[in-house]
Amino acid sequence: MAAPRLARPLGGQLAGLHAEFRAEGIVRTLAVTAGAAGFNAEALVPGEPRLIVLDTPDTVRVADALAGDLDATALVVAVPPGVDRGGIDAVTAAVQSALRAEGIDPRPRTVAVVPPGAQAPRAMTVVEGPGDVHDAWTAFTPYALVPAGVTGADARELLGGAAAPFDADDPDNPVLVLGALLAAAPAVEIVDAPAPEALEQLVGTLVTAAGGPRPVHRPVRGAAPLTIGVDGAAADVRVAGDPAGLLHLFQRAVAVAGHLLGVDPTDPGPPGAAAVPPLAFRDGDVDVHAGDWLPADAGTVDDALRALLARSPGPLAVAAHLDRDADASAAVLADEIARRTGRTTTFTWAPGRPPAGGLAVQLVGDVLQDGPAPPGPGPDGLRLHLRDRLTGLVTVARAVQRL
Numbered sequence: 001m002a003a004p005r006l007a008r009p010l011g012g013q014l015a016g017l018h019a020e021f022r023a024e025g026i027v028r029t030l031a032v033t034a035g036a037a038g039f040n041a042e043a044l045v046p047g048e049p050r051l052i053v054l055d056t057p058d059t060v061r062v063a064d065a066l067a068g069d070l071d072a073t074a075l076v077v078a079v080p081p082g083v084d085r086g087g088i089d090a091v092t093a094a095v096q097s098a099l100r101a102e103g104i105d106p107r108p109r110t111v112a113v114v115p116p117g118a119q120a121p122r123a124m125t126v127v128e129g130p131g132d133v134h135d136a137w138t139a140f141t142p143y144a145l146v147p148a149g150v151t152g153a154d155a156r157e158l159l160g161g162a163a164a165p166f167d168a169d170d171p172d173n174p175v176l177v178l179g180a181l182l183a184a185a186p187a188v189e190i191v192d193a194p195a196p197e198a199l200e201q202l203v204g205t206l207v208t209a210a211g212g213p214r215p216v217h218r219p220v221r222g223a224a225p226l227t228i229g230v231d232g233a234a235a236d237v238r239v240a241g242d243p244a245g246l247l248h249l250f251q252r253a254v255a256v257a258g259h260l261l262g263v264d265p266t267d268p269g270p271p272g273a274a275a276v277p278p279l280a281f282r283d284g285d286v287d288v289h290a291g292d293w294l295p296a297d298a299g300t301v302d303d304a305l306r307a308l309l310a311r312s313p314g315p316l317a318v319a320a321h322l323d324r325d326a327d328a329s330a331a332v333l334a335d336e337i338a339r340r341t342g343r344t345t346t347f348t349w350a351p352g353r354p355p356a357g358g359l360a361v362q363l364v365g366d367v368l369q370d371g372p373a374p375p376g377p378g379p380d381g382l383r384l385h386l387r388d389r390l391t392g393l394v395t396v397a398r399a400v401q402r403l
Helices: 003-007 012-022 037-044 060-068 087-099 142-151 155-163 174-184 197-203 243-261 301-310 328-341 389-401
Strands: 027-030 051-054 073-077 108-114 125-128 187-191 225-228 238-239 277-282 287-289 316-321 347-349 357-363 381-386
Touching: 012 125, 012 155, 027 060, 027 087, 027 142, 037 197, 051 060, 051 142, 051 381, 060 087, 060 357, 073 087, 073 142, 073 301, 108 142, 125 155, 125 287, 142 155, 142 316, 174 187, 174 225, 174 238, 174 243, 197 243, 197 347, 287 389, 301 357, 301 381, 301 389, 316 328, 328 389, 381 389
Parallel strands: 027 051, 027 073, 073 108, 108 125, 187 225, 225 238, 316 347, 316 357, 357 381
Antiparallel strands: 277 287, 287 381
């Protein structure tokens, strides 16, 4: 909870960087990061088209970003602790190589944010971030503030808004009320929020293998989720505020819920990446990777999904390591799975972390030539590699419709 206070000295530095870049005609920011830091940076500058977050080495997403005006582009590399930085390094190298190909020296326009003692990419400006923060909790740390500030957000104003009076020892304090409700809820659905991914990742830090509320996509059976609506949306609970204020409210409420549940949602956990399951078979343009739990006679995506769901009656997490714009239809799959199976189903665009526990379906596409494959979905996970985005998504969608 001390992050806004500790980050206040950044305000003047970021304002100066923004003014310096703007004077040179640099008005576009590519933010290379991983985990939920990109969601948090976007939440601090909602709807800002000049901030482009590259949080995966997906070839389509990176190519789209590099097709923009590189003469007007700054690069911010944010490496939160506990994330796999292999993808960050690969994307950083690709961006800097593209700048050099245009005759631009990338070093003066690169800003790096790294934990203490971590190696920084070649950059004119290096900012040290905290070394003990879960990436979902980075909103008011340099990992999210620097890309937002370089883009033009007033970090001092953001931090001032985050200091809203939520500390009152009062039964009506919205932090205490929301925290108690989160602790008691089996699942949470956030309705009409301006920064849903950032808020969902915060709620997801409460989930352990033993339980905790899950951010969900419309479960149709079982315990009803606690719905939280923003600015008048129809829901069990209604909250209001700008994105920075909502992030601060949820951070504190999740901390209260963690205390009540006996878990530490701010713990970044051990670093490292889960292994990728071996290739089991190919169904058209989809490579299916799974552990030895997959039956030997499985030969289609339908077979793999049914075998995965048969392993446990618990919740399902869907994670898409794809382009959020070009492959937007992937997000619909979680809703359809929830509707057809009645399971509590979560969805996140990679790099967000799926909640702990339960089963996982991971969708991936091709990555940069020098980039690592995204981390695996774990021993109970199913990885679907779309060798062709369009036909692969059609194959997966049809398999979901036959569940």
